[in-house]
Amino acid sequence: MTMTAMAKPEAPSGCFPRAENRCHVVSNAPMNSEYRLLVVDAPETGLSAYAGQFFHLLCPATATEQPFLRRPMSIYRIDRENGQLGFLYKVTGKGTRALASLAPGDELNATGPLGVGFSLPEGTKHVAMVARGVGLATLAPLARMARAQGAMVTAILSARAPEFLMSRDELEAAGARVIEVNDVAGNSAPQEVINRLRDIHAETPIDFMATCGSNRLLGLTRDLCSEWRIPGQVAVEAFMGCGLGMCFACVVPVRDAQGHEEMKRVCYDGPVFGVEEVTAW
């Protein structure tokens, strides 16, 4: 049994824990030259999402883009009070370009919440998270989840340059301590990050780590977790067909405690896995 499997919600019979949520766009503003924040009013089922889960978004057809499949996006903000969900996305190809065309009031069909998200062991005291690029989107709600469970959160945010860094406010609002590193300042190399984490650990022992978005960060997280004998989790990405565990397109090799490798579905068995389970992806 993998650790992540514990978090899988049991489907109450006769009711549907996931749905094609028909949401209304509240805002869809650029955060910087690459990223946008899409905020939508969401129905009940959508709002049941938790950190690490994702939605499969039906990107609208536009004059230039007609994406056929949905696109997976991590849940970045779950605002149950205002009935809103937020997605932080990078405009890269036709699906995200189409998403960028959504205007307030437009409908967004968002299937979810999907997948197995983060599960924080009870009694966790200090969560350290390291993320780069759009990986931040996935970790922000984990900060809130951890604070709600009474844990302290330290987030190391890595970026190419200071201007590409995002989510500082979102994370600080969630109650996390935020440390920024970037390639321009030269303090984002793995060894630098490891040193930083060792210092932090020496100050206040870290008992859970989370990461996503880069193989390098996964490597260093796995090493530190194993050294400190603490659990760690990683949110993985893969090209998806269905997002619902049906097509087996999104598989990654996952190793169990006995070293057996098996192809697991990022959308259904993940996207969050134990750091020791995932080899490379």
Added chain:
Amino acid sequence: MTMTAMAKPEAPSGCFPRAENRCHVVSNAPMNSEYRLLVVDAPETGLSAYAGQFFHLLCPATATEQPFLRRPMSIYRIDRENGQLGFLYKVTGKGTRALASLAPGDELNATGPLGVGFSLPEGTKHVAMVARGVGLATLAPLARMARAQGAMVTAILSARAPEFLMSRDELEAAGARVIEVNDVAGNSAPQEVINRLRDIHAETPIDFMATCGSNRLLGLTRDLCSEWRIPGQVAVEAFMGCGLGMCFACVVPVRDAQGHEEMKRVCYDGPVFGVEEVTAW
């Protein structure tokens, strides 16, 4: 040799009489609940169109419509002075719904001018035209052409009800005498129209007739032309692939003087044929 073939322009070598004209939309306003008038700024080649020719319009992709093939539209207004072309169209399916989404300033890719249009025998004195529905779009520029050649023009416009009648202003501006008939008033039945035309002919002899848009009108025009021994032409419609005489999708059976029937291309051999050539379509 059919009469219509006379009008086929010779391609001057090294220059191209037709083009994918990249036009800019000036206006695209509804004329009534069904019809819209699309006015575009057009380059030189586009403006060389004459009555009865058409353009093959690349309808833009929208969120709901992605028409693949172009759509043929008769040239409704050729305004060389202002460098503009006008198309009068009925919103029926996905191509025309997509056209309806064009806003001023948008680009319209219009291949043309295409096909063989009307050719008025020299010395024509009185042109009578009968049209119904969107057929009016095709005949309006013929009125201008006839007036410019010094002929008088009488246009009988037929519609389901008075509110669906269009182009009166356009035709009157072209110098045509306009007579309206409609199904509600009960004066649009073929026999009624024939009687009207006989009266007109008795007053001022008609020496050329033109029609389009309905098999019934074609039938009565053919009969009167043969009775009065005058030439008549009809603009024909057919589903099109290429619009350029290449795919042979748009054929209609055409009969020559000897009674031989041959499939001819509406887009290249037509769309205007002699009334005696076209059987049914």
Added chain:
Amino acid sequence: MVDLFVTIGGVHMANPIMPASGSIAEGMADLVDLGKLGAIVLKTITPDIRQGVKPPRVVEYTDATLFSIGIPSKGPDYLLNHTVPFFARFGPPVIASISADTAEDFGTLAGYITDPRIAAIEANISCPNLRAHGRAFGMDPVAAAEVIRAMKANTDLPIWAKLTPNVGDIAEIARAVEDAGADAVVTANAILGMGINAETMTPRLGNVVGGLTGPAVKPVILRMVNQCAEAVKIPVIGCGGIATGEDVVEYMLAGASAVQIGTMNFVHTAAMEQSIAWVTDYCTRKNIARVAELTGALKLPVDQNSEQRGAVAL
């Protein structure tokens, strides 16, 4: 009230709409009431346990997808102990789907999974035949018939033969499996295709080739359904590019007695339910009492025999 019931190769269905093999799994039950479907067709299993092919496993086109998965399989015991019980509780008949490397293995596996909770077995004969240099069983009428005979010899369950569209004359294969005892044909599996990335000069799929599916294939498979329906007496199940109830009606008019929806389940989980509703409305407004009346109701030109429909003349 429109009567939506159909009986397909020994299976009684409340309506003619079911998922295509490999297009639903347990996750679908989290969103869709599977009790409303005509039948529940399970993903193909093999006798052995397989992990499938190297990713990437999917390429996207304007209205099609190219998937290459490689039939990951947890084997027959997992099917009987987990998959069948999971789906059997929803009510509609459960159809298992199997594949194997040889005709004998098809037979053995069919016998092994014969179980009262399974209403029929679909033979996925689009997979490579190890004895024929990797060509699919379904590309050869003799090999296809052998598979069906081996299965019939080992089970009393109805056998549906799922044909591959990667053949010249699909009617010939349909006739061969009918003669071998198949109770229905499913027309068809995916069309073999390839995607290339010009920038990297590499295939887009880990497995190089995959199956083209989704709305773009409909005109091709519709033609094949019509050819099969004219060739055999057993029911034909249409499968290829169905997205809406209108597509379902088109397939039935072409000769299908029921249909399967595949790729569209990935995009719109409501596709099957909405199709059932659309077909019901269609029959109502057309005054068609029984949906089964649609089968083969296409009005063909009287002056054209079916031989004139066997080749392209452009």
Added chain:
Amino acid sequence: MVDLFVTIGGVHMANPIMPASGSIAEGMADLVDLGKLGAIVLKTITPDIRQGVKPPRVVEYTDATLFSIGIPSKGPDYLLNHTVPFFARFGPPVIASISADTAEDFGTLAGYITDPRIAAIEANISCPNLRAHGRAFGMDPVAAAEVIRAMKANTDLPIWAKLTPNVGDIAEIARAVEDAGADAVVTANAILGMGINAETMTPRLGNVVGGLTGPAVKPVILRMVNQCAEAVKIPVIGCGGIATGEDVVEYMLAGASAVQIGTMNFVHTAAMEQSIAWVTDYCTRKNIARVAELTGALKLPVDQNSEQRGAVAL
């Protein structure tokens, strides 16, 4: 400067891009400088004069079309007296295309139109073979080879065999025509399809079936080009769904030595010229000196033999 020259089955071309048979006619010269094309492929003619099939002749899909025209033909004299002179003046080699009801008639017609202004003859073997119940010559390796042999016996012009994609194993047909002496294969003609109007319950085409063409078919034909290129030594000309220069590159990587563009000429008359420009840019930025180097340059996984690419495993 990128060297765009290619030699295909005896024909020297300034670049590898040409129209597919039936996709251009005289009207194209009103918009496009035909002198820039690699070659000019003419519409198929038959020995007799034909009017073609009953309209409607075209159905539109999201990124495909289904056409059924029925090869209207004005016969060989019109070809020699009007069509060839019209197109010969533009400069690029002119390729005639022929079809007939029997292999002998193919041979006779090829001999009849042999003319110095024609650089090669394409054999459209997708058309129905009267001796085989309307199945296409190209669906049977024996019949396909007979056509090529009959043509070779009657003319010294290079013969390009235009294959039909409506077969199970296109490599087998490619090998058969190569053995019979074909100088190149064109892969491929259109995929047989059918369109139905659910509301009227009638076929959408006057001829019921037609040929599916346009971007949607690219993944299927790309796979077939790859299969043919691996099977034969003569050049393979790719044809199916090409819209852009990127598509041209994909086809060449898969094994094509040249390509033909069909349906897209109907939508964008500039498609061929723009493709030539795109391919030139691509080679420039990739430092590819000769476009011919692209042929077969696809980097395939080393651990996969071509047999593993013969069937769908989903």
